[in-house]
Structure formats: structure tokens, C-alpha cells
Amino acid sequence: MDDHHRDEATSSEGEFGIRDPEAFARNMARALEQIGKAAAAWVEPRERGETPDGGPIAYADVVSTLSEVSRYWLADPARAMEAQTHLLSGYLDIWSRSIRRLSGELEQEVQPSQPDRRFPDEEWSRNPFFDFLRQVYLLTARWADDLVARAEDLDPHTRRKAAFYVRQLSNALSPSNFVLTNPELYRETIAENGANLVRGMTMFAEDMAAGGGTLKLRQSDRAGFSIGRNIAATPGAVVAQNDLCQIIQYEARTAEVARRPILICPPWINKFYILDLNPQKSFIGWLVDQGHTVFVISWVNPDERHADKDWQAYIEEGLVFGLDIVEAATGEAQVDAIGYCVGGTLLAAALPYLKARGDERIRSATLMTAQVDFTHAGDLKVFVDEDQLKALEGMMAAKGYLEGSHMATAFNLLRSGDLIWPYFIDNYLKGKEPLPFDLLYWNADATRMARANHLFYLRNCYLENRLSQGAMEIGGLKVDLRVIDIPVYNLATREDHIAPAESVYAGSRAFGSPVTYVMAGSGHIAGVVNPPDRRKYRYWTGPAPSADLSFEAWQAAARETAGSWWPHWRQWLASHTSDRVPARAVGGSALSLIEPAPGSYVRG
Template sequence: MSESEKPRQGDFAPYVVRDPQAFALNVARAVEQAGKAASAWLAPRDASNAPVDPSNAIYGEMVSAFSEIGNYWLADPHRALEAQTRLLAGYMDIWSRSIRKVSGDATHDTAVETPDKRFNDPEWRENLFFDFMRQVYILTGAWARSLVTEAEGLDEETRNKADFYVNQIVNAISPSNFIATNPELYRQTVEENGANLVRGMQMFAEDMTRGAGNLKLRQTRPGSFEVGVNLAVTPGSVVAENDLCQIIQYAPTTQAVFKRPILICPPWINRFYILDLTPEKSFIAWLVDQGHTVFVISWINPDLRHADKDWLSYIDEGLVFALDTIAKATRETEVNAIGYCVGGTLLSAGMALLKRRGDTRIQTATLLATQVDFEHAGDLKVFVDERQIAALEAVMTPSGTLDGGHMATAFNLLRSSDLIWPYVVGNYMKGREPPPFDLLYWNSDATRMAKANHSFYLRKFYLENQLTAGLMELDGGRISLSDVTVPVYSLATREDHIAPARSVYQGCLAFGGEVTYVLAGSGHIAGVINPPHKNKYQYLTGPAPKADVAFADWVADAPEQPGSWWPHWQSWVEPHAGPKVKARKPGVRGKTIEPAPGRYVRE
């Protein structure tokens, strides 16, 4: 919009419907599409076959947390009056400044505010109505958060839950999310006579249908990416498979390779190709180019057949199966292992179990955004208590799995202001397809979770934190991370909402050997998938974590290095990689099953 086209103070022309007939017709069409979305939502909720809804447990936890906050403030009338007075005084201050603004008094200007991209449109400050709505919203949100932070006598779990739920509500009620209170949406709706709403509701109906009654929010343009076409295209072959996974070996790009192969254990929440996105972002391709022989576990998308596949199954039929495959393919019995997120948690527990069994094939471990201690596991703990786990288990019983949409929603809620509401506004109100984005395509490519494995993960790790306490039992005995004495490279990221950097730091203390802790910039995905040629972000290095050195103190003293952590890791792993040998072609005894990325990642 040019300067001459921008609305000016008191100019309501851009907000007046110009063609009432066309507007009414488009509203009717939008309502029709909304009706289709409602039908898609109702279909799986037929009274005769209504599925168990785990969100009921979440609502109960939210009400319980808010009740505790309310009890604190209402228990003392003076305290409650003070809180209300503070809010009303803020409203009156906004009102008085708005009145002065109308009269042309320049002293109405507010203090410098933190930039908020939701309110980038000039009208949020230049138009009296929208400026008032914006300020009231910001004030009310800050006040609501203060009720949580200032409430005394709360246990940490209740405070964290209340803070999380308040943030979700505050993000949801932002005036930027509604047509009548968002100047940009309002103008567009008037300019297009509501045609944007028709497109948006059509996408809404499509996304509700794709999610089989649950909204599958599109975060990237459909059809922009295809696994094996422009994602996960690093050359290689599937060299072994079983009911739970395929093992991929990648083709060399150098004439000589390091003697010790690399095994990657990725998460089974979503797909392994987060490590093999487009060629310029592929961590796997970069590893191959550095002279490593790379193997990766590609987990199957489980169904009812896999309901009883538990944590031990994923170790034996995944991790151990991969080690056996590497030995057959390369005749090497020593490997350097890499685990990402929950794949790193499995790798850590697996190494402790293998040590108890006398299996020492894993000689080093690289843990990417991996938690092994869950005391400070962050906002995901909001979804994990006995009541909510029981509800999830009830959901998983009929199908033997948890639908990937549940986990995708939980992860999106951790950053709802970035991963939910901008797409709700852009897709369904502006009627605009989101741009192509490989990372968000992967994020939406959710997988199911096998019931036994997922229940074990939630209970034994998140709820009971057994691993670092030495209480976890696997295969008939207890395991201990203190038995893991191989060198460990543990990478955390500053803005990680899934594996918080403090939690990763604390987990390092449980290992029995030398741990190199590195703190990268950005978050759980972008901080890990950070190719050196982009020269983005930074990373901190320092001494090994110690029990008497707090995480904050480690960060304060650690020197900062610019760019990607990948070359730093390469310099760390090379002394453990062995001499160079002739490059190896993929295959077990010269045989392969199919080209990478294989069938399982597409299922």
C-alpha cells in the first residue's frame, strides 16, 4: 500500500463495504465452506463411535491450575482489590492518552515497546480505535501473566502449567486474530468484498478433512515438496530392514573415508529426513562430504501391528539391528553414533544397556538437542501427568498408536504465536496459501507413536525421570548412564522449547565419561540444521558441565563462536574416526534392497 493509499486518522473509507451485494454473497459462500469444515469435524465424533478425547484431561488441568491462582488472589480481599486497581488504572491511563491523542496532544506517545510483528501495520498506532485495542490487549496480557508470576506458595509444576495456559489464551485473544479488530484484515476483507473469507474457509474445510476431523493446519504450500524428489535426495540405498525400521547406507562422495562408520538414530516423532532436507541443508550429505560412511535408521510409521513395540524393542530392533547391519556391510565393529531428540534419548539408554551386556561397539556418542534428565524439561511437561497419560493410553488402545496430529499440536502450542496464529490468520482469514518451506513441510509430516513405546517414554522419562536417577529397568535389570564412559558431544540450542538448554546441560552430569557441551543459537530444528555456508547464528563452547557450576554461570563464561557448530563437531569427531580407508559402496555382501530414502519414510 502506497503512502497516498494508507488510511489517515479519521478516514473510514477503507473500512466501508463498497459492494454490499457481492459482500453478502461471499459471506454466504464462506459460511457454506465453514459448514463443510463443521461436518468434517463432526464425522468422527458420531455418538455411536465417539473417540476418547485426550483434550478433556488438558481442560481439567487448566481449570485446576487457574483455580489455584484464583484462590491465592481471592483469599485476601486487599490483595484482590490491589490487582484489580492496577488493571483499571492501566485502562484509565490508556483512555486518557487516547483522549489527548484525539485532541492533537503529542504527549500521548507511549514508551518504547518490544517489537511485535503482529502489530506491524501502521494503523495499529495511527488509528485511534486500533491503537486503543492494541494497548488494552498488551496491558491485559501482561497483567494476566503477572497474576501467575506473583502468586505465592505455588509449586513449580502448577505455576508452569498456569503460565503456559495463560500464554495460550493471551495469544488466542490477540486483536490481530480477528477481522473486526485487525486493520489489515478489515481492509482486505472490504477491498475483496469478502472473497478472502471464501478462499480461507475453503482451505479450512480442506484442512479439517485432511485431519479426519482434527484441524491439520497447513504451514507450507501443498505440493511444493516430495520425499525422494526434492527432499531426502542424498544418494544411498536401503541395505537392511525389519518390521520396525530400515537401515540406509549413503553412497560416498570421496575416494577415501574414515574407518569408523557413523550411525544416526533419529527421532520417530516425524521422519528422519529432517537431517536430509534439501541438498543445501542436508546434514547427512555434509557428513558424507567430510569423508564419513553414514548409516541412518528410518523408522516405520507404526500401526496396530506395532502396538506392543516398547522401548526395548526400539533398542534391539532399531539400534542393535543397525549395529549388526553396519558390521555386515563394513566389517567394522566400532562406530560413532549420533542421536537427535528422542533418538538421542534412546541412544543414551541403549548405550547403558549395551554396556551392561558387554557390547562396546558404540565408541562415541553425539547427542543433538537430547534430554536424558527431565527435571527441567520445559513446557512439554504441561501435557504429562498421570491423568493426561491415562487419557492418551485410552486413546491409543483401539488403534495401538497415537495419531501424529496430537504430538504436532503439542509442539505447535509450545510456540503458538509463531506456529499457529500467523497461519490461522494468513490461511483462513487472508485466504493466502503459505509459502513453500521445507522445514515446516517436515514438521507437518507427522508420524504415529506405538502405544507401548510412547507410554514408556512419557511415564519413565517425563513423569518419573528414571534414567538419570538410575532407576530405569530394561531387559531384566537396571541401567545407569554412569556406565557410559565413551566421549559424548552434547549439543543444545538457546531457544529450544522441546529440549531446553538447561535440561540438556543437567543431563550431561549423568554420564560417566568426558562430555563436551555446546550451546548453539536458534531453536530445536534451526539451531541443529545450520549449514556452515549460511554463516548463521553462533555457538558457545566451554568446559565440561559440572554439578557445582550452574547453567547460567556456564553460559556467562563460555566464549561465543560465529556460525555453524558443524565444523566444530567435525574437529571433535575426527580423532575418534580412525584412519582413512577406501570408500565403501552401499550394500550388505554387495546387495541392497531399494534406493534411499526407502519405503518406510513414505508410509
């Protein structure tokens, strides 16, 4: 070994050697004590005969799905040998280069121009041991992905599930997730004599207890936020409520307002205040500043009383109730409606349902990252098939609802490399409290799903894709989007992992009226909640979607504009309604104010 590599090894030994064995042993004992508390929190509900929600992934389904991949490769010995040889050859190549590097024949490898964010520490490439681990892991992960991609006999749903499960396993098994195989974690643990693990395991035990036997991963410091003070703080009042929702009207900030009020139908997965996150990022506040009378539906967090509330109930007791209250408060029968995510899907389904009854009070519809065609619905389809729906129905049978943690975990798993493992490392292994982050505070404020509502949604949309085909039935009526003849503004976001831009585009072709399709930059949340004064991202506009124009062709023809899509939408809305009237008082003369915005339902 030459002097350079000898000095490198000596430096690493000093950096990674335990300095205070007594303090280290004491802290390891304290960390183990906290792990014991976490284990007790996990065991306690099960000893009482309770079965906490295990999350969206059924492990039996993981085994069954990956067995299908194994069956393909093992069915042909030559094919299996080829795959094994390819992996072994890669391992031998890594081993050979590692030996040559240790002997001084090879210099430290140049890092790729786009390094993996899991391996930022220079020891991942400088230290031969950690470099070897990293390369073996990356090779194995790529090999596993390739096995799924090349398993030709798999049906599309099984292949999608297999790719998703393999990705989850690969993310979980990354050497960056373990103290002994992550140089940064190991170095910090030695430097602190394990005190970081004591802090981390204390948080781990607290989060396991907070989740009632399942881990409730903290992603933001919640102490810095208060609903109604610096979250959901736009002034207004609850002007009506029923068992399913409250209707909030916001105070005017301009002398005149648009004649048509705006009614917002937010998703019931999480809470409406993503559109009123803080004064600087509030879409609702911006609408008020632009001279609109704004109403929003604040859905209740359902419990056993709401088990049988289906989509018809959410339309009647949510949207129709909201329309009635808007008319009572303002005297206006015509409304511009906005639906976000699944709230937009509900709004789209409600339009033909209401039209069939002669209710045409909604005169324009804005759908924000909302799907009506689920052909290209992305990885959430992984969680929906007949077996999984049957298991989900059994899970909800006793209580009448699905725990909020279930959907929260599902969304986190879609981006586990960003929303799970970095927090696992920082919280529990580094012992660092997460920073205050309003978006992740909202993300953790999960809501339950009413049984009938959720099963209807999953079956009719994700599993059978009935809405875009005119086959969805609500209250005995088949809803056909082709009868819609009002202006529709359909917003997608380019990096959306929940409502992919291609999926939103496909849905645009299901409506009877011409649709203005716009694609914003970023993802499902940041692409929507993007105030103009932040000057972030960009958006694309192009020709009207049609059966003859593919999504790829639309992208090729689209024009890019820097900044927020909000002003473009406002111009679109103004082109369909331009009348102005004096600003309205909250509740008007007909309604009594129940409580200040954001109301009590959002705190449930």
C-alpha cells in the same frame, strides 16, 4: 476536534467503509457455506461414534489449573481487590489517554523499539479505536501473566501449567486474530468485498476434512516437495529392514572414508529426513562429503501392530539391528553413533544397557539436542502428570498408538505465536496459501506414537526423570549412565524450547566419561541443521560440565565462535578416530539392496 484529527477520521471512514454491499453480501454467504462444510467435517466422525484426537490440552485440566490461581486470589478479599484495582486503574489510564488524544491534547504515541510482531500495521497506533484495543489487550495479558507469577501457593507444576494455559488464551484472544478488530484484515476484507474470507474458509473446510474432524493447519505449500526428489534426496539404498525400521546406507563420494562407520539414530517423532532436508541443508550429505560411511535408522510410522513396542524393542530392533547391519555391510565392529532429540535419549539409555551385555561396538556418542536429565525440560512438562498420562493411556488403548496430530499440535503450542496464529490469520482470514517451506513441510509430516514406547518415555523421562538418576529399567536391567566411558559430544541450542540448553547441560553431568558440551545458536532445528557454507548463527564452547560448575558459570566462561558447529564436531570426532580405508560399496558383498533411499517407511 482539530483539522488533523478530523482528516484522520475522514480518511479512516473511507478506508474502512464497505464499497460494494451486494458483492460483500454474496461473498459472506459463500464464506458461511464453507464454514458449514467445516462444521460438517467436524461433526461427521462424532456422529459415527468416533472421537478424534482432541489434542494435547484437556480442557478440564485448563479449568482445574486456572481455578487454582483464582482460588489463591479469592481466598483473601484484600488481595483480590488489589488485583482488580490494578487492572481497573490501567484501563482508566488507557481510556483517559485515548480521550485526550481524540480531543487533540496528545499526539500519536511513539512505538517501542521492539514492536509486537502481531501489530505491524500503522493503524494499530494511528487509529484511536485500534490503538485502544491493542493497549487494553496488552495490559490485560500482562495482568493475567502477573496473576500466575504472584500466586504464591501454587506448586511448581501447577504454576507452569497455569502460565502456559494463560499464554495460550492470551495468544488466541489477541485482537490481531479477528477481522473486525485487526485493521489490516478489515481493510483487506473491505477491499476484496470479502473474497479473502471465501478463499480462507474454503481452506478451513479442506483442512478440517483433512484432519478427520480436527483442524490440520497447513503451514507450507506441499505441492513443491517430493520425498526422494528434492527432499531426502541423498543417494543411497535400504540395505535391511524389519517391522520397526529400515536401515539406509548412503553412497560414498570420496575415494577414502573413515574406518569407523556412522550410525544415526533419529527421533521417531517426525521423520529422519530433517537431517537430509535438501541438498543444500543435508547433514547426512555433508557427512558423506567429509568422507564418512553413513547409515541411518528410518523408523516405521507405527500402527496397531506396534502397540507393545517399548524402549527395549526400539533398542533391540532399531539400534542393535542397525549395529548388526553396519557390521555386515562394512566388516567393522566399531561405530560412531549419533542420536538426535529423543533418538539421542534412546542412544544414551542404550549405552549402559548394551555395555552390561558386553556389546561395546559404539565407540563414541554424539547427542544433538537430546535430554537425559529432565529437571529443566521446558514447557513440554506441562503435558505430563499422572492425570494426563492416565487420559493419554485411555486414548491409546483402542488403537494402540497416538495420532501424529497430537504431538504436532503440542510442538506447535509451544510456540503458538509463531506456528499457529500467523498461519490462522494468513490462511483463513487473508485467504493466502502458505509459501513452500521445506522445514515446515517436514514439521507437518507427523508420525504416530506406539503406545508402550510413548508411555514409557513420558513416565520415565518427563514425569519421573529416571534416566539421569540410574533408576530407569530396560528389560529388567537398571541403566546407569555413570558406566559410560566413551567420548560424548553433547550439543544444545541456545533458543531450544523442546530441549532447553540448561536441561542438556544438566544431563552432561550424568555420564561417567568427560563430556564435550557445545551450545549452538538458534533453536531445536535450525541450530542443528546449519551447514557451514551458510555462515549463519554461532556456537559456544567451554569447560567440561561438572557438578561444581553451574550452567550460568559455564555460559560466562564459554568462548563464542561464528558460524556452524559442524566443523568443530568433525574435529572432535577426528581426534578419536583417524584411520582411513577405501570407500565402501552400499551393502558391501553381504547385503542385497532392497530399494533406493530414502525407502518406503519414510513415506508411511
